[in-house]
Amino acid sequence: MSVLIALLSRLTAVCMLTGIAWASPALAAGEPLVVYSARKYQLVEQLFQEYGRGRGIEVKSVTDDGAPLIQRLTAEGAMSPADVFISVDAGDLWRATEAGLLSPVKSPILERAIPAHLRDPAGHWFGLAVRARTIAYSTERVKPSELSTYAALGDARWKGRLCLRSGKAVYNQSLVAMMIGDNGVETTERIIRSWIANLAAEPFTNDTLLLKAIAAGQCDVGIVNTYYLGRLQHEQAGFPVQIFWADQKGRGTHVNISGGGVTAHAKNRAEAIHFLEWLASPEIQQRFAAVNFEFPANAGVEPLPEVKAWGKFEPNLVNVGTIGKTQSAAVMLIDRAGWR
Amino acid sequence: MAAAPSRLGPAVAAIAVALPMLAVLVAVVQGATGADAELWAHLREHVLSRVVANTLILVLGVVAIAATLGTSLAWLTAACEFPGRAFFSWALLLPMAVPAYVLAFVAVATLDYAGAVPTTLRSWFGDGFPVPPIRSTGGTIAVLALASYPYVYLMARGAFLTHGARVLEAAQSLGLGPWAGLFRVAVPLARPWLAGGAALVAMETLADFGAVSVFNYDTFTTAIYKAWFGLFSIETALLLALLLLVFVALALVAERIARGRARFSAADSGVRAAERLALPGARGWAAFGYAATVFALGFVLPAIALARWAWDVAAIDLDSHYVGYILRTLGLAGMAALACLGLALVLGYASRVADGVVTRTASRIATLGYAIPGAVLAVGVVSALGAIDLRFRTIAGGEGLWLQGTVFALLLGYVARFLAVAHGPVLGGFARIRLSLEEAARSLGLSTREVVSRLHLPLLGAGIGTAALLVFVDVMKEMPITLMTRPFGWDTLAVRVFEMTAEGEWERAALPSLAIVVAGLLPVALLTWRMERAARAA
Numbered sequence: 042m043s044v045l046i047a048l049l050s051r052l053t054a055v056c057m058l059t060g061i062a063w064a065s066p067a068l069a070a071g072e073p074l075v076v077y078s079a080r081k082y083q084l085v086e087q088l089f090q091e092y093g094r095g096r097g098i099e100v101k102s103v104t105d106d107g108a109p110l111i112q113r114l115t116a117e118g119a120m121s122p123a124d125v126f127i128s129v130d131a132g133d134l135w136r137a138t139e140a141g142l143l144s145p146v147k148s149p150i151l152e153r154a155i156p157a158h159l160r161d162p163a164g165h166w167f168g169l170a171v172r173a174r175t176i177a178y179s180t181e182r183v184k185p186s187e188l189s190t191y192a193a194l195g196d197a198r199w200k201g202r203l204c205l206r207s208g209k210a211v212y213n214q215s216l217v218a219m220m221i222g223d224n225g226v227e228t229t230e231r232i233i234r235s236w237i238a239n240l241a242a243e244p245f246t247n248d249t250l251l252l253k254a255i256a257a258g259q260c261d262v263g264i265v266n267t268y269y270l271g272r273l274q275h276e277q278a279g280f281p282v283q284i285f286w287a288d289q290k291g292r293g294t295h296v297n298i299s300g301g302g303v304t305a306h307a308k309n310r311a312e313a314i315h316f317l318e319w320l321a322s323p324e325i326q327q328r329f330a331a332v333n334f335e336f337p338a339n340a341g342v343e344p345l346p347e348v349k350a351w352g353k354f355e356p357n358l359v360n361v362g363t364i365g366k367t368q369s370a371a372v373m374l375i376d377r378a379g380w381r
Numbered sequence: 382m383a384a385a386p387s388r389l390g391p392a393v394a395a396i397a398v399a400l401p402m403l404a405v406l407v408a409v410v411q412g413a414t415g416a417d418a419e420l421w422a423h424l425r426e427h428v429l430s431r432v433v434a435n436t437l438i439l440v441l442g443v444v445a446i447a448a449t450l451g452t453s454l455a456w457l458t459a460a461c462e463f464p465g466r467a468f469f470s471w472a473l474l475l476p477m478a479v480p481a482y483v484l485a486f487v488a489v490a491t492l493d494y495a496g497a498v499p500t501t502l503r504s505w506f507g508d509g510f511p512v513p514p515i516r517s518t519g520g521t522i523a524v525l526a527l528a529s530y531p532y533v534y535l536m537a538r539g540a541f542l543t544h545g546a547r548v549l550e551a552a553q554s555l556g557l558g559p560w561a562g563l564f565r566v567a568v569p570l571a572r573p574w575l576a577g578g579a580a581l582v583a584m585e586t587l588a589d590f591g592a593v594s595v596f597n598y599d600t601f602t603t604a605i606y607k608a609w610f611g612l613f614s615i616e617t618a619l620l621l622a623l624l625l626l627v628f629v630a631l632a633l634v635a636e637r638i639a640r641g642r643a644r645f646s647a648a649d650s651g652v653r654a655a656e657r658l659a660l661p662g663a664r665g666w667a668a669f670g671y672a673a674t675v676f677a678l679g680f681v682l683p684a685i686a687l688a689r690w691a692w693d694v695a696a697i698d699l700d701s702h703y704v705g706y707i708l709r710t711l712g713l714a715g716m717a718a719l720a721c722l723g724l725a726l727v728l729g730y731a732s733r734v735a736d737g738v739v740t741r742t743a744s745r746i747a748t749l750g751y752a753i754p755g756a757v758l759a760v761g762v763v764s765a766l767g768a769i770d771l772r773f774r775t776i777a778g779g780e781g782l783w784l785q786g787t788v789f790a791l792l793l794g795y796v797a798r799f800l801a802v803a804h805g806p807v808l809g810g811f812a813r814i815r816l817s818l819e820e821a822a823r824s825l826g827l828s829t830r831e832v833v834s835r836l837h838l839p840l841l842g843a844g845i846g847t848a849a850l851l852v853f854v855d856v857m858k859e860m861p862i863t864l865m866t867r868p869f870g871w872d873t874l875a876v877r878v879f880e881m882t883a884e885g886e887w888e889r890a891a892l893p894s895l896a897i898v899v900a901g902l903l904p905v906a907l908l909t910w911r912m913e914r915a916a917r918a919a
Contacts, residue, residue: 045846045911046719049853053715060708075869081880082872083698083889101869104880108610109865112760113785116767120774120782136613207597209607242494243516246597247885250493257495258508269885308780365613369420372611376427381597 071098072309074316077114078127079107080299084333085127092319098312107133107211114142119306124313127169127301130211132218134166134300135365143302146314154321154339158360159298168298168361169320170329171336173354174216175294176285177265179255188285191220191295194262195235203239204251204260208372208380212248212266216295217375218367222359223292226374233378244381249273255282266297271334271347286354293355297364298338386829391731395743398724402747402797405761412764413623415616420608424617428604436600436628439522439593440586446526447582450675451533452575456563459541462657463668470538471909473672474531476679478901480858481528482591483878483894486887487683488515488524489595521596527679528592529585533578535851535908536809539843540571543813562658573812576639577805583632584752584801587625591860601625602754615760622757629752633745684898690891698892706893707900710873713788713863714856714904717795718803721852722845724796725803729811730833748801755798755861762794762866786868794862799855803848810844811837846911853904857897874900 074093078085082104093100105113107128114121114137126143128134137143143165151160151167159168176188187198194203206213220229241260245251248269255263256273267284274280286294301320303313319325326337331345343349457463458470476484491497492515499512514520552562568575590602601621609618660668728747731740750758766784773783784790814837822836838845860875867876874893881890 045907046722046849048907049715049718049849053712053719056708056712056715060705060712081884082877083880083884103867103869104876105864106610106883108615109756109759109861112615113763113865116763117782117785118767118771120770120780120785122781122786132613209594209597209603209611211610214611243514244597246489246595249885249887250489250495253495254493257500259494272886369612369614372607373420373423373427376423381599 071096072312073099073101074124074309074312075122076100076102076125076127076316077110077123077304078102078104079110079129079133080104080127087332088320088325088329092316096312096315111137111140111142114304115140121304121306122308123304124307124309125301125316126304127299128166129172129299130215131168131298131300131361132211132215132365132368134161134298134302135362135368137302138165138362139365142305144305144307144310146303146317148314148318150318151321154318154326154341156338156340158356158358159296159300159338161302161362162360166300166302166362167317167321168300168338169317169326170299170333171296171338171356172212172266172268172299173286173294173296173336173356174212174264174266175287175354177252177255177263177270177282178285179258179261180281180283182258182261185283185285188262188287190288190291191216191264192232192235194264195232195239199239199262201239201241202261203236204241204254204263205236205244205380206248206251206263206265207244207246208375208378210247212297213264213380214368214371214375215297215364216264217371218364219295219357219359221367221371221374222363223357226370230374230378233374233380237378237380252280252282256280267348267351268334271345274347275334284351286352288357289355292359293357296336296356296361298361299335300338386734386823386832388735388737391727391735392737392739392743394727395731395735395740395747398727398800399743399747401793402750402800404765405750405758405797406746408761408764408768409619409622409757412616412760413619416620417612417614417617420612420614420617421620424604424608424621428607432599432601432604435518435598436587438518439525439598439600440583440632442518442522443525443529443586444579444583446522447530448533448575448579450526450530451535451578452537452568452571453563454530454672454675455534455537455541456567457668457672459538460563460567460658461660461668463660463665463672465669465672466657469672469676471906472676472680473534474905474909475676475902476527477531477535477854478898478905479528479680479683480591480875480878480894480897481525481585481589482595482860482882483687483890483897484528484679484683485521485524485592485595486882486890487686488520490887491686492520516596518598521593521598524596525586525589525592527675529582530675530679532581532585532851533575535847536574536578536581536806537571539806539809539847540574541567573640574809576636577809579639580632580636581751581802581805583636584629587628587632587752588754590754590756601628605754605757609756619757619760622753625753626749629749632752684895687891687895687898690888691895694889694892698889703896706872706874706877707896709871710857710875710897711900711903713791713795713871713873714853716788717792717799717856718849718853720792720796721800721803722807722849724800725807725848726841726845728800728804729807730837732808733811734829744804748804750797751799751801753798755794755859756865758798759794759862759865762790762797762862766790766793786866788868788871790866791863791868791871794866795852795856795859798859798862799852802851802855806844806847806851807841808844810841813844814840843911846908850904850908850911854901857901 089100145164155167248265251263252273307313323342326339326342330337334348336344454473458466503510552566593600605618605621609615728744770783770785822832860879874897877893878890
């Protein structure tokens with residue numbers, strides 16, 4: 042048995058040493074920039090490295106969900122190495138701001154590039170990509186003229202034809218938070234209950250599964266973030282699901298952001314601000330959004346042709362930061378309504 | 382006169398082993414005191430009763446099925462002879478290399494309404510063809526049981542191989558057939574090991590988040606996540622986690638009862654190998670079919686599905702980074718395995734020579750972490766280390782962090798979470814060393830150190846190997862602690878799986894998942910080799 046332990050020790054030593062060597066990056070001159078990112082590796086790493094090469098610095102990053110990253114920042118306090126926090130949900134940015142983890146930034150470049158409803162009025166965070174959550178429908182079984190608002194998905198005609206993602210998904214929570222802001226708790230709860238009564242299947246764990254369920258005929262309509270459809274349409278031409286822009290005659294379609302802010306204890310603050318400004322610049326905006334079929338936050342930048350093909354839409358112009366304030370009320374409403 | 386072994390030293394050492402988990406617990410309790418009363422009232426009214434019931438159903442279902450599969454398959458491969466037995470005796474361990482969350486997403490992606498299997502069935506038999514929904518209580522239980530039965534299988538097989546020979550002889554001399562022998566002799570004798578395996582399965586199920594969230598099955602763990610991620614209240618989430626610990630305490634009491642009061646010590650070594658009981662004809666092929674079905678569902682079919690998806694995305698995603706991911710995954714798993722093993726030996730020795738309230742309490746605390754969701758443990762780790770870092774800074778000055786974001790923090794989290802996995806087999810190994818043997822050694826004047834190095838360690842053999850390799854495989858699959866406490870540049874295969882699944886890109890997650898399975902085969906092969914050798918030696 043000692044043979045086995047010796048073997049394990051040796052294997053471990055070899056792996057650790059080569060693993061560390063593999064991890065250590067090329068030497069760079071300036072202070073490194075440290076990013077905590079809830080936007081996942083495959084969507085950001087290339088841009089981060091490109092920025093580092095251009096500036097002659099190292100960009101170090103860790104990824105995780107927003108909430109654990111916020112907890113990590115909290116525990117690290119003033120000693121935190123992080124300079125920038127990037128999230129995929131406005132609620133998380135609001136919460137990080139509430140917890141005092143982000144610092145206000147005054148940047149004319151950012152203020153010009155990013156529309157007011159997509160950034161914090163005090164400059165704690167700025168939207169970098171826009172994700173619209175709207176209605177997806179089967180092109181084989183639904184006519185777009187049958188569709189209008191989020192609320193109308195609770196109508197009797199959609200009985201047994203609606204698919205929803207889990208109420209635990211943050212994108213649904215922020216949609217409900219927006220609806221609470223627009224219509225109040227009681228009306229919103231009535232709408233949510235009418236949706237639940239129309240469900241064709243147990244709620245799904247992600248939008249991709251939901252879209253595939255619509256394509257396969259398990260249900261006819263659903264609510265999704267559009268980029269999930271973008272990916273599927275890209276993989277499979279003629280995917281039989283299309284986008285309908287909800288609430289165009291009302292307050293507009295619900296949007297959330299992936300965005301970032303400079304941390305309260307950033308060691309490399311000037312670089313962090315410069316980094317956000319670079320991410321908001323037109324050429325980078327185009328690529329930042331395009332890699333995930335999202336809409337650029339910078340209003341002057343065009344999305345991918347595939348994304349443009351879904352047509353123009355009016356977004357709900359309420360500041361996305363208010364989502365955070367209402368989110369826990371939204372989660373409680375979702376629990377009460379039995380949205381699993 | 383034989384010198385009695387010192388009791389004080391081992392007891393103190395046991396307390397020291399419990400310290401990391403104790404620090405984590407203190408941080409969790411401290412956090413929980415800030416729980417929001419309004420949110421708590423909401424959870425009590427709308428959430429708790431449902432998730433408690435769900436969790437109970439899940440744990441009972443998974444343990445029942447995993448224990449049945451694990452025990453019966455171990456008995457078949459250890460004590461019976463049937464076609465393919467030699468192959469299945471090691472192959473049935475392989476599902477251990479497939480993380481539960483991976484098995485879950487493969488199952489949902491292929492078996493849900495829009496998946497390949499129901500789609501094909503509908504195209505053959507028409508749209509109305511009913512397929513039972515995989516995203517259901519039954520589906521969740523089935524997948525978790527398939528992913529976790531190897532724990533029971535491993536422990537049960539070890540016990541059956543040790544006792545097997547004489548059990549069968551005794552059973553046969555009493556005129557009992559193979560199944561009567563199993564239920565009336567082998568299972569009662571193997572109770573401590575079966576209960577240990579079942580307890581691991583129960584704790585693993587309680588702490589699981591990855592698999593249940595794929596099924597959208599609400600448990601205590603998903604409620605903890607929702608309180609944290611959705612209600613923005615980490616404090617309320619920690620309070621829920623403390624409540625979960627009450628469940629764990631109940632489960633541990635149940636395990637103690639299941640173990641029985643008897644003090645087991647086994648088997649002289651060097652008994653001749655028993656004849657296995659031949660299962661002739663149809664019965665042999667039935668055994669083959671049973672083992673083959675479990676092996677196919679738990680390993681072959683998921684591996685094929687992963688390989689197909691991985692093949693499709695390898696061209697975009699497979700690059701030289703993977704060398705680093707694999708090396709770091711193996712390196713971290715190896716370090717954690719060695720650390721957990723060392724600490725488990727300390728605890729095991731302490732329980733043997735200094736059994737008492739202190740040692741028992743220390744062992745219980747040190748091994749609690751296996752039932753706590755990894756994310757909660759990770760919060761405990763970063764909070765505890767944050768406090769220590771702050772202390773360091775006031776003493777030593779400096780800008781940066783001392784402990785957080787280091788490999789040490791990561792290892793601390795792994796030890797807190799996985800010590801239980803090493804503890805069980807080591808304790809089982811100690812239980813098999815006769816006390817009379819130790820008394821004899823001491824009466825011959827051997828010192829404590831000599832007793833440990835010349836008696837315990839050689840005789841523990843099997844237990845040590847099982848312990849180290851179980852931790853190794855578990856750490857390879859670990860996700861939330863790795864995500865939250867890893868240093869820069871320490872991405873592992875599980876981190877990559879997370880980043881793909883979090884974006885709903887299950888096909889792209891297949892590549893790192895398959896890499897975990899393949900890299901996990903290495904320790905499972907070692908484990909198998911050890912089992913075969915032990916079987917030959919018996």
